[in-house]
Amino acid sequence: MVVxxxxxxxxxxxxxxxYAKSFLPQALWEFGSVGVEHNLSREGNRKVFDEIWLQPxxxxxxxxxxxxxxxxxxxxxFPFGISxxxxxxxxxxxxxxxxxxxxxxxNIPYVMSGxxxxxxxxxxxxxxxxxxxxxxxxxxxxxxxxxxxxxRSGIQxxxxxxxxxxxxxxxxxxxxxxxxxxRPNIALALDALFxxxxxxxxxxxxxxxxxxxxxxxxxxxxxxxxxxxEAPGRKHVRDxxxxxxxxxxxxxxxxxxMIKGVxxxxxxxxxxxxxxxxxxxxxxxGRQLDTAIPPLKVLAEIVAEKGKMVILFDSxxxxxxxxxKALALGADFVFSGRPFLYAAALGGQEGISYVINLLADEVDxxxxxxxxxxxDQLPERLA
Ligand SMILES: Cc1cc2nc3c(=O)[nH]c(=O)nc-3n(C[C@H](O)[C@H](O)[C@H](O)COP(=O)(O)O)c2cc1C
Numbered sequence: 001m002v003v004x005x006x007x008x009x010x011x012x013x014x015x016x017x018x019y020a021k022s023f024l025p026q027a028l029w030e031f032g033s034v035g036v037e038h039n040l041s042r043e044g045n046r047k048v049f050d051e052i053w054l055q056p057x058x059x060x061x062x063x064x065x066x067x068x069x070x071x072x073x074x075x076x077x078f079p080f081g082i083s084x085x086x087x088x089x090x091x092x093x094x095x096x097x098x099x100x101x102x103x104x105x106x107n108i109p110y111v112m113s114g115x116x117x118x119x120x121x122x123x124x125x126x127x128x129x130x131x132x133x134x135x136x137x138x139x140x141x142x143x144x145x146x147x148x149x150x151x152r153s154g155i156q157x158x159x160x161x162x163x164x165x166x167x168x169x170x171x172x173x174x175x176x177x178x179x180x181x182x183r184p185n186i187a188l189a190l191d192a193l194f195x196x197x198x199x200x201x202x203x204x205x206x207x208x209x210x211x212x213x214x215x216x217x218x219x220x221x222x223x224x225x226x227x228x229x230e231a232p233g234r235k236h237v238r239d240x241x242x243x244x245x246x247x248x249x250x251x252x253x254x255x256x257x258m259i260k261g262v263x264x265x266x267x268x269x270x271x272x273x274x275x276x277x278x279x280x281x282x283x284x285x286g287r288q289l290d291t292a293i294p295p296l297k298v299l300a301e302i303v304a305e306k307g308k309m310v311i312l313f314d315s316x317x318x319x320x321x322x323x324x325k326a327l328a329l330g331a332d333f334v335f336s337g338r339p340f341l342y343a344a345a346l347g348g349q350e351g352i353s354y355v356i357n358l359l360a361d362e363v364d365x366x367x368x369x370x371x372x373x374x375x376d377q378l379p380e381r382l383a
Pocket of ligand 1: 031032033045083084085086087113114115116133161260282283284285286287314315316317335336337338339341
């Protein structure tokens with residue numbers, strides 16, 4: 001495994017936090033790291049992992065073991081992937097492209113965000129297996145035009161995020177003037193000036209290579225610049241979207257269709273009934289409704305309703321044991337967000353690859369310590 005120079009002291013995913021905090025302008029760090037309101041869901045996402053215990057077995061030959069996982073006719077090398085994260089290219093130079101490249105190299109899935117600042121087509125060119133996550137409202141003409149663009153780029157796996165009827169209440173970042181788009185102000189400019197490494201390595205490098213980033217993928221065409229005086233207005237309100245729209249999209253989209261942000265068995269059952277291919281059990285990393293239940297707590301209830309769908313899981317995954325617990329409780333695949341974002345900021349593609357390998361090593365080590373040779377044996381090790 002290649003260890004980037006500034007990653008020598010990074011021995012687990014959470015080790016990235018203080019380094020990212022000092023590298024990034026404060027407003028950007030807060031936008032990425034915080035949850036909403038009292039951060040209860042974000043904190044809860046971590047705590048619930050601590051409530052589950054594992055029961056190892058001994059004297060089992062585990063010398064040939066595998067942490068490969070098959071999903072949608074593809075065998076991935078590791079059972080985890082990278083969650084969609086908007087505005088990633090503000091954190092790290094070409095972050096979306098680097099996620100795509102690192103995911104391809106490690107043979108894991110990467111879900112590109114609909115709020116990314118790099119065009120879909122460029123990311124799909126870097127990694128034809130990339131999935132696309134879209135933010136849509138009930139306007140079917142707009143959904144159709146975006147879906148056609150995604151399909152033309154060669155992407156087959158489409159994820160619609162459904163826990164964002166209205167934006168979450170991210171008070172801390174907003175207080176600093178960090179919105180989407182970012183509305184320029186003196187405090188933000190000073191914040192950037194006091195973080196010269198970020199200014200040079202991410203911001204100026206981006207300006208020199210492709211100009212001011214734009215919100216590229218909300219519709220069929222390029223949107224406004226990420227730094228703009230234009231008020232966000234209703235752009236982030238998607239309160240009209242309902243199951244009828246999803247049914248309509250299901251009939252129209254020829255590839256695999258999933259929804260992200262499911263936290264109840266009833267919704268999983270409806271998703272299966274209308275023929276969706278999968279659901280992401282997720283509370284958006286605690287960034288939408290504060291006190292929304294941590295997904296691990298409802299995972300078993302949702303797995304019971306999965307029918308023909310696959311169950312994908314994210315929110316709070318930081319350790320190999322977290323991946324193992326979610327799989328043991330019935331998730332088909334597990335995703336993580338923020339650690340990969342910080343890795344992209346601090347170390348680009350190499351940093352992301354390094355972190356993928358750190359998490360993979362933990363999963364592999366824990367599998368052996370549990371006395372298992374395959375991931376399918378994990379449910380037997382729940383205490
Ligand atoms: C900075 C940031 C931006 C995000 N943007 C999106 C997005 O555009 N679409 C989406 O569905 N989820 C988005 N999410 C949520 C992630 O996909 C994922 O659900 C969450 O980060 C998982 O929690 P974790 O960070 O604790 O692993 C974002 C999360 C972060 C931290």
